[in-house]
Amino acid sequence: MKVKTNYYTDEINDDFAGGNIKTKLTPSDFKYIHTNPIWRFVEFILYHIIVRPIAWLICKVRYGTKYVNRKAIKQAKGKGFFIYGNHVVTLGDAFHPNIVAFPRKAYIVVHPDTTSIPFIKNLVVMLGALPTPSCTTGFRNFTKAIKTRISQKRAIVIYPEAHLWPMYTGIRPFKDDSFLYPSMLGAPVFCTTTVLKKRKIRKTPRCIVYVDGPFYPDPALSPAENRKKLRDECYNAMVERAKESDYDRVRYVKVTPEELEELQKSESIVEEKKAS
Secondary structure (H helix, E strand, O other), X not given: OOOEEEEEOOOXXXXXXXXXXXXXOOOOOOOOOOOOXXXXXXXXXXXXXXXHHHHHHHHHHHHOOEXXXXXXXXXXXOOOEEEEEOOOOHHHHHHHXXXXXXXXXXXXXXXXXXXXOOOOHHHHXXXXXXXXXXXXXXXXXXXXXXXXXXXXXXXXXXXXXOOOOOOOOOOOOOOOHHHHHHHHHOOOEEEEEEEEEOOOOOOOOEEEEEEEEEEOOOOOOOHHHHHHHHHHHHHHHHHHHHOOOOOOOEEXXXXXXXXXXXXXXXXXXXXXXXHO
């Protein structure tokens, strides 16, 4: 069985998404909330009638996805809430939140790359993309959008690991910065852990998506303490769930920057020989 090896030096900042997108900065006045009735009608049809069923079908057919404890979301009835998850399956990470949050719409915080692709910017925004600001002045607008969606009893989805590591079976360390929002708004927090299981016939693993929570900010704690509390509760739950992963066709090996440079040189030489 062939095993792919990815080498990394930094669990927090290294990215294996593999895209070659020319990033367009998110302007400070980016329009996160659209009130035009035509836009909202098209958005509703696109998200709820077209894409959500397709997302469910792809998750079932491609990944054989099973959702465990999705009923926990019912404990946030009548409230907007946050979902934090591990970032390991390209399509799954885009589609799983739509199933977990059903029947509510899930808005996913994304890198500006997502809204940089020509011709589909409006499409991904209609599907719930919330690109992060590219300048400090844009955070007021971004925060206002998150507050609005929570007040509308929607779900905000955040991948605190930030970078995609395809088929990684552990949980990478992440900061508590993104837990500012539920701490500030007093909103319930859930975490989802995508566990990867080997399959006998297919190369792609089966995805088991566990839902844990809700976790709530403690009014007796300071905002900084609540950020750490919520982060630790999510991280610890995700680490425990991830122990069930047994997929082993992609492995990640930590090396020093010097070792990585040598490996990249060796790969370049091999590629040159193949091309010649």
